[in-house]
Amino acid sequence: MENIEKKLGIIGGGQLGKMMIQEAKKMGFYVTILDPTEKCPAHTLVDEHIIANFDDEKAIRLLAEKSDVITYEFEHIGADILEQLENEGKKIYPTPKSLKIIQNKYTQKSLLLEHNIPMAEFSKIETTEDIINIGKVYGYPFLLKSCTGGYDGKGNFVVHSESQVLDGFNALGGGKIPLMAEKFFPFIMEISVLA
Structure with a gap:
């Protein structure tokens, strides 16, 4: 010691x-x-x-x-x-x-996926067309997230229908920051690990 x-x-x-x-x-x-x-x-x-x-x-x-x-x-x-x-x-x-x-949710989730950690489906988003396509694949609602800078719910937008695609895109920077979409699951609990 x-x-x-x-x-x-x-x-x-x-x-x-x-x-x-x-x-x-x-x-x-x-x-x-x-x-x-x-x-x-x-x-x-x-x-x-x-x-x-x-x-x-x-x-x-x-x-x-x-x-x-x-x-x-x-x-x-x-x-x-x-x-x-x-x-x-x-x-x-x-x-x-x-x-x-x-610092980048997409990078973080990609690493977790490489190590077979179960999580909600997610996709990189670059255009509003990508968001519309995700709605067809994931169904509604789904989460639109900023890849960087978000915390405690900030940087997230729940897309309930195709009519909200542009609202979500604009609310999260309108293409100025990287975005991702995540399949929606009801929130049960959050777990943080300090080691």
Whole structure:
């Protein structure tokens, strides 16, 4: 136990960051967070708080200097700077490679499918014609999703009929961001795994 790294850097000081910090403190970690909000939920628990935007590369490098290991509480951050830091020898978990996968729902689901993980059928969408065709294949309703940037239901549109295709397409950026469709299943529960 003497050689264990004890300086943890966390990008994000929201509720998930706060829960990580509570456990890290029980294990004796010195914790530094990077969060733009001075009084974010985790601010009272940390040893140091770097107040900066999540995309501030200088601030992320400062966090890296102060930390043995870096992690993050959410995936909407720049993976490229973390990849640079990893290449420079910094320990980052989950890895920047994993981050890039989870930042794109289509890429993530494709990887899960390659490993035979059961899930709803899904398809890449590029045009409104693709959405109309998916309605014929999946039936209605089905989910139209942004591949990137969505969370907690944001970036989703339930398409109930062909008359809503254009509404859904426009609500999710009108072709400016990558989209996917997913066969609809009634929501029963959501499971998150922290390891």
